[in-house]
Amino acid sequence: MTSSAELKDFEASKTMRNVMGQYFKELTDPARPKKIAWCTSVGPAELLRGMGFEVYFPENHGAMLGATRMATDLIPLANAHGFSPDICSYLTSDIGSYLKGESPLNKMKLPGPPKADVLVYNTNQCRDVKDWFEFYGREWNVPCIGVHTPRAIGDVSDTILTDVANQIEALIPTLEEVSGQKFDMDKFKEVIALSKQCTVLWKGVLDAAANVPSPISFFDGTIQMGPAVVLRGAQSAIDYYEILLAELNDRIKNGIGAVEGEKYRIHWEGMPIWGKLKSLALQFIELQTAVVSSTYCNSWVFEALDPTEPFKSMARAYCELFICRSDEPKEAYLERMIEKYKVDGVFYHNAKTCPNNSNSSYNMPQRMQKKTGKPYVIVDGDLNDLRLYSEEQTRTNIEAFVEQLSQS
Amino acid sequence: MTGEQTDTMQYYCGIDIGASSAKLAIIDSDHQLVAKAIGRSGIDYAKTAEQLLTELVEKESIDRSKIVKSFSTGYGRDNVPWADGKMTEIACHGKGAFFHFKERMTIIDIGAQDSKVIHLNETGKRDNFKMNRKCAAGTGAFIEEIAYRLALDVSELNALAEKSTNEVSLGSFCTVFAATEVLAKIRAGVDVTDIVRGAFNSVVKRIVEMDRVEGMLVMTGGVVANNPFLAKLIGLAFGTEAHIAPNAQYNGAFGAALFAAEQAR
Numbered sequence A: 001m002t003s004s005a006e007l008k009d010f011e012a013s014k015t016m017r018n019v020m021g022q023y024f025k026e027l028t029d030p031a032r033p034k035k036i037a038w039c040t041s042v043g044p045a046e047l048l049r050g051m052g053f054e055v056y057f058p059e060n061h062g063a064m065l066g067a068t069r070m071a072t073d074l075i076p077l078a079n080a081h082g083f084s085p086d087i088c089s090y091l092t093s094d095i096g097s098y099l100k101g102e103s104p105l106n107k108m109k110l111p112g113p114p115k116a117d118v119l120v121y122n123t124n125q126c127r128d129v130k131d132w133f134e135f136y137g138r139e140w141n142v143p144c145i146g147v148h149t150p151r152a153i154g155d156v157s158d159t160i161l162t163d164v165a166n167q168i169e170a171l172i173p174t175l176e177e178v179s180g181q182k183f184d185m186d187k188f189k190e191v192i193a194l195s196k197q198c199t200v201l202w203k204g205v206l207d208a209a210a211n212v213p214s215p216i217s218f219f220d221g222t223i224q225m226g227p228a229v230v231l232r233g234a235q236s237a238i239d240y241y242e243i244l245l246a247e248l249n250d251r252i253k254n255g256i257g258a259v260e261g262e263k264y265r266i267h268w269e270g271m272p273i274w275g276k277l278k279s280l281a282l283q284f285i286e287l288q289t290a291v292v293s294s295t296y297c298n299s300w301v302f303e304a305l306d307p308t309e310p311f312k313s314m315a316r317a318y319c320e321l322f323i324c325r326s327d328e329p330k331e332a333y334l335e336r337m338i339e340k341y342k343v344d345g346v347f348y349h350n351a352k353t354c355p356n357n358s359n360s361s362y363n364m365p366q367r368m369q370k371k372t373g374k375p376y377v378i379v380d381g382d383l384n385d386l387r388l389y390s391e392e393q394t395r396t397n398i399e400a401f402v403e404q405l406s407q408s
Numbered sequence B: 001m002t003g004e005q006t007d008t009m010q011y012y013c014g015i016d017i018g019a020s021s022a023k024l025a026i027i028d029s030d031h032q033l034v035a036k037a038i039g040r041s042g043i044d045y046a047k048t049a050e051q052l053l054t055e056l057v058e059k060e061s062i063d064r065s066k067i068v069k070s071f072s073t074g075y076g077r078d079n080v081p082w083a084d085g086k087m088t089e090i091a092c093h094g095k096g097a098f099f100h101f102k103e104r105m106t107i108i109d110i111g112a113q114d115s116k117v118i119h120l121n122e123t124g125k126r127d128n129f130k131m132n133r134k135c136a137a138g139t140g141a142f143i144e145e146i147a148y149r150l151a152l153d154v155s156e157l158n159a160l161a162e163k164s165t166n167e168v169s170l171g172s173f174c175t176v177f178a179a180t181e182v183l184a185k186i187r188a189g190v191d192v193t194d195i196v197r198g199a200f201n202s203v204v205k206r207i208v209e210m211d212r213v214e215g216m217l218v219m220t221g222g223v224v225a226n227n228p229f230l231a232k233l234i235g236l237a238f239g240t241e242a243h244i245a246p247n248a249q250y251n252g253a254f255g256a257a258l259f260a261a262e263q264a265r
């Protein structure tokens, strides 16, 4: 029984590779005029861009280390350096990469990640990002500052928003000092407006998957989201998603699905398994099952952004995210996703080094099945550390799950 | 082999190539198990499958051409050239167990390298399933390791555990750590029967913490086929009687054969 499954790439992907290539080129160009700010993936990127920084996202580098499987050799170096195998494997991959002086960027004939002038985190996603950035802060003796957002937020209350907005504003003096430029409110508002435009388009891309058959899968989404992560607030991301959306609309018009003969639709909960993206995508194609939605790809949808209220709306956008919410709003969100995307079952990835973005440990799958009647499967694995992944068990779990869906 | 082979007789075959052994089951048109065979899975699954089938049909004088459909399951399910279809072992254990006990049930299959809990509703439809975390705890591999540490043959364990009069406990999740605990017990002069019982209890704990039992408890797989006392302990821990499926070790292969028969219809 050999596989004839094939991935359908987008025409637009070529443009995306250029956009991303250009971004990395500018970032790593020693002659660049701008200062470098490292930023967490759901950190205050708009403020940094608005203050004239080139913004670099180490989690994106972490994902590249995972996807290229370089992480496998690099994580142990960080482990030996005192960073436990139990903590975030983006962190351990990235620090391993730094210790060894090897990066996937080298394959693009670029030097490794740019050295930071300032490191800016937001703990809305986890504490690991702060520990990660502080390592580099000590290495390079540069400021490491951030926003301490509460986690497991129920209602996004005004008290929380005011606090987080104040914290974002309080970053400005250090950023001014590092950049040598004064904060410019108009420029900041402009970036917020651009970021919002990017969000609207990126959301449009993800929403396209509500069509049957779905023109795009979660696996495509994890690649296509690059510009929404690293270039939000920049015009190039907006231009790119306009191209991609046009192609998606074409697929919808012509009934072209990402998965040939789509029979079942699944929601992916949790982190991607970067080193296995392709083989998993192919297995789902073989099983005529489309992974149509995820909270992961939706993490870069910041609908609350509003240039008329820049700090407060930014606080709201970054506090409303799924990852920093309590189980009640998370479940309500999942219910909406299941309905909107016409999902038949939910796949929970229990990423062993990221409990922050794994939702199968507090009985949620069982509660959700009771509420929605949709079955679930939990797969133990990891975002980057393939020592925590069992290929055979995962394949069998997925196959058995789809068998179960076919009985319904 | 039972019964006469007539010209109209048709057979269905299921093969379950597991992590350590390959099981083959042949059923007739009435879905009765008429022949079975077991061997090591080895390193060439296709060859193992062929050898098992060739030898079995010869031994039981079954005309191979009368096997109208075959299904494969288990880790090696993709490697059986003559299989007409495949299903996962989760589906096959469900199918096999429901054939024997037609009611709402929880199946616990303890294999050489993994354990599974499968929930079926009263119509045999699967509600849910779970595989153990990728680790030897609560699997046949754990029991084999303990037997090795105690210089015993695995076939001796069931009788020894039954004789135990003192509960000893092995606390660790990890097979290697549990094996070190065994060494400590040996050093302390603990009776071997109690150590074996302790190892059984450790498997029980790993199974009990995996999932709940709803409806009848049915147990399948080679580990309980060879150690019925372990099944009894698992039943006690869940507070319900554990029913060992007939030919428990062949249950996956039997379920695959049932799928083959179903497809032929």
Ligand code: SF4
Residues within 6 Å of the ligand: A059, A088, A089, A090, A091, A125, A126, A127, A128, A129, A271, A353, A354, A355, A356, A357, A383
């Ligand atoms: S959310 Fe998870 S994967 Fe992301 S940085 Fe934090 S621990 Fe790592």
